[in-house]
Amino acid sequence: MSGNLYEVISAVGEMIIGNRQKLTDLDAAIGDGDHGINMARGFEAVKAKLQGMEMESDIGKVLKIVGMTLISSVGGAAGPLYGTAFLRAAAPSQGKTELDTQTIGLMLEAAIAGIKERGKATTGEKTMLDALVPAYEAFQDGANTGKTVTACLELAYEAAQQGVEFTKTIIATKGRASYLGERSRGHQDPGATSSYIMLKALVEYLRR
Amino acid sequence: MKKVINVPEQVVEEMLQGMVSAHPQYVKRVDGFEVLVRANKPEAAKVALVSGGGSGHEPSHAGFVGRGMLDGAVAGAVFTSPTPDQVYEAVKAVDNGKGVLLIIKNYSGDVMNFEMAIEMASADGITVDKVIVNDDVAVENSTWTIGRRGIAGTVLVHKIAGAKAETGAELEEVKRVADKVIHNVRSMGMALDSCTVPAAGKPSFVLEDNEIEIGMGIHGEPGTHREVLRSADEITDHLVDKILADMPLAAGEEVAVLVNGLGATPLMELYIVNRKVAALLKEKGLHIAKTYIGNYMTSLEMAGFSISILKLDSELKELLLAPADTPALVQF
Numbered sequence: 001m002s003g004n005l006y007e008v009i010s011a012v013g014e015m016i017i018g019n020r021q022k023l024t025d026l027d028a029a030i031g032d033g034d035h036g037i038n039m040a041r042g043f044e045a046v047k048a049k050l051q052g053m054e055m056e057s058d059i060g061k062v063l064k065i066v067g068m069t070l071i072s073s074v075g076g077a078a079g080p081l082y083g084t085a086f087l088r089a090a091a092p093s094q095g096k097t098e099l100d101t102q103t104i105g106l107m108l109e110a111a112i113a114g115i116k117e118r119g120k121a122t123t124g125e126k127t128m129l130d131a132l133v134p135a136y137e138a139f140q141d142g143a144n145t146g147k148t149v150t151a152c153l154e155l156a157y158e159a160a161q162q163g164v165e166f167t168k169t170i171i172a173t174k175g176r177a178s179y180l181g182e183r184s185r186g187h188q189d190p191g192a193t194s195s196y197i198m199l200k201a202l203v204e205y206l207r208r
Numbered sequence: 209m210k211k212v213i214n215v216p217e218q219v220v221e222e223m224l225q226g227m228v229s230a231h232p233q234y235v236k237r238v239d240g241f242e243v244l245v246r247a248n249k250p251e252a253a254k255v256a257l258v259s260g261g262g263s264g265h266e267p268s269h270a271g272f273v274g275r276g277m278l279d280g281a282v283a284g285a286v287f288t289s290p291t292p293d294q295v296y297e298a299v300k301a302v303d304n305g306k307g308v309l310l311i312i313k314n315y316s317g318d319v320m321n322f323e324m325a326i327e328m329a330s331a332d333g334i335t336v337d338k339v340i341v342n343d344d345v346a347v348e349n350s351t352w353t354i355g356r357r358g359i360a361g362t363v364l365v366h367k368i369a370g371a372k373a374e375t376g377a378e379l380e381e382v383k384r385v386a387d388k389v390i391h392n393v394r395s396m397g398m399a400l401d402s403c404t405v406p407a408a409g410k411p412s413f414v415l416e417d418n419e420i421e422i423g424m425g426i427h428g429e430p431g432t433h434r435e436v437l438r439s440a441d442e443i444t445d446h447l448v449d450k451i452l453a454d455m456p457l458a459a460g461e462e463v464a465v466l467v468n469g470l471g472a473t474p475l476m477e478l479y480i481v482n483r484k485v486a487a488l489l490k491e492k493g494l495h496i497a498k499t500y501i502g503n504y505m506t507s508l509e510m511a512g513f514s515i516s517i518l519k520l521d522s523e524l525k526e527l528l529l530a531p532a533d534t535p536a537l538v539q540f
């Protein structure tokens with residue numbers, strides 16, 4: 001993948017910040033109405049952090065900073081989960097200035113493993129994993145058939161979108177929405193939506 | 209949104225500054241962090257207690273920092289768990305070599321952020337352990353969910369574990385007592401009206417004029433159901449029933465009661481509720497050793513209350529009645 005890492009992170013951040021209200025409203029329906037506020041605060045912090053430091057070309061190093069910044073600014077459930085995801089994705093991209101499908105596959109895999117470990121959740125529990133895991137699987141399918149990075153990410157993005165739709169059909173068994181039991185059905189998961197939005201920002205950036 | 213604030217982004221910071229100005233004999237700020245710790249380190253080394261969570265529950269948790277209760281409190285953004293670095297700073301600030309016990313309310317976010325702080329502190333060689341409070345009987349406690357929420361019963365954990373720590377007990381003893389309180393306490397609440405998170409700018413949920421929500425969480429998470437407003441006695445009856453169905457008590461047993469206001473409920477109404485609680489418990493042959501009434505674990509300006517009932521044994525009773533000297537709870 002070519003393109004400027006800083007621009008990609010900024011595109012992702014802007015889209016999260018732009019969806020602050022939407023994510024908050026989704027969380028208000030089945031959680032406590034702070035997901036958009038928390039995520040926007042986190043990506044504002046990331047923006048400030050990256051602007052305030054010297055340009056770094058090592059992708060792993062930058063992602064580590066993003067992860068640490070999210071951990072110390074988002075709070076709630078999403079902070080440790082997304083923070084851990086970025087920290088874990090930093091490992092396979094350590095020392096790299098460009099990313100190929102193989103590395104991105106490893107990054108997604110590591111990020112998901114981190115989220116699962118931290119949150120002790122799996123797919124089908126109405127969480128961000130229901131967007132991220134299908135996205136990763138679609139990405140790998142594309143990579144295995146020799147598609148380009150952009151094509152693979154487009155597949156991932158579409159799978160994430162379907163994953164978000166899927167969250168409407170199931171009940172939550174993890175996170176705050178699990179308190180609602182059956183009443184959480186019919187609502188889309190805010191965390192799955194923020195994951196989808198990040199992929200969307202990434203794909204839109206690459207299409208530009 | 210109508211609130212006495214300056215800017216939504218600054219509410220936690222400005223509240224902490226105001227607390228330190230108000231109670232310099234009790235609390236001081238850990239510079240650069242949303243953490244308040246005791247103004248004076250305890251004279252003898254003791255297990256240190258740290259609690260915290262989202263802000264908006266005042267006087268929880270910083271209001272209970274002081275002799276006989278907490279050593280430090282971490283304030284997250286409104287209704288949002290604090291981040292691991294903040295909790296870690298609190299742990300470092302209060303540790304005096306006998307270990308630190310974290311008192312966490314059972315929300316995924318709180319548990320994850322506090323656990324990350326434990327990992328960070330453990331890497332420094334600090335002994336840290338945790339207890340997780342889950343007293344809200346409104347929530348189904350099944351293996352398919354993350355379990356019950358922690359609500360007002362948490363204050364009783366602070367009180368009793370705090371008293372135990374003050375005796376110089378070791379970390380595992382303090383933890384044992386804290387876990388016993390958690391095992392013996394049940395709570396349930398109701399709301400007449402919602403509250404507005406400053407950064408959100410609109411109410412967390414909306415109730416009709418004559419509608420109430422039964423069993424909502426302290427962040428305004430939906431409860432078990434909504435119903436038409438009934439009398440104080442009927443509502444109290446329902447909540448006490450739910451609590452006792454979950455924790456059967458035999459005649460002759462001793463309990464403590466906390467009738468907790470959620471922010472906008474007058475003391476008059478809390479006393480009216482307590483009148484019924486006392487009558488119901490007496491009817492069952494239970495003896496009330498101690499009653500707390502007031503705003504202990506609020507939800508901003510939410511109107512409503514929760515009832516907590518703690519089953520006592522001689523150990524818990526003695527520790528509950530032990531002195532405490534904090535901004536929000538003074539007991540001789």
Ligand SMILES: Nc1ncnc2c1ncn2[C@@H]1O[C@H](COP(=O)(O)OP(=O)(O)O)[C@@H](O)[C@H]1O
Nearest residue numbers: 035076077078119121127128175190191192317
């Ligand atoms: N254990 C978990 N594993 C994976 N994702 C989770 C878990 N718990 C919660 N989430 C995700 O976090 C989202 C809620 O985030 P947020 O509102 O920021 O945190 P909180 O619930 O603490 O208020 C949920 O929509 C869900 O996708």
Ligand SMILES: [Mg+2]
Nearest residue numbers: 031032034035
């Ligand atoms: Mg939330």
